[in-house]
Amino acid sequence: MKPKYFNSLGSLNEYANNYPNNSFSFEHNPRKCGCDSVRCSFDVTDKEDNDILEILVICPICANNPKNRQ
Secondary structure (H helix, E strand, C coil): CCCEEECCHHHHHHHHCCCCCCCEEEEECCEECCCCCEECEEEEEECCCCCEEEEEEECHHHHCCHHHCC
16 A cells, blocks of 8 residues: 655644544654655555555655656
8 A cells, every 4th residue: 555645744634534433543653764764654444354455654755746746
């Protein structure tokens, strides 16, 4: 699964507010990103079946890299 990159916690929070709180959870999970740094990351998980739906990573370097834009 390809992560989505964000410039800041504020931009990630704005994006994450689109998920209904009662159906999804956000698990903090530090991970290496595309620039090989360990960054703050969150797994968006479906509460019913525990599937990871998205990986959200805060990394300004990767967020500004054109190959990571979606």
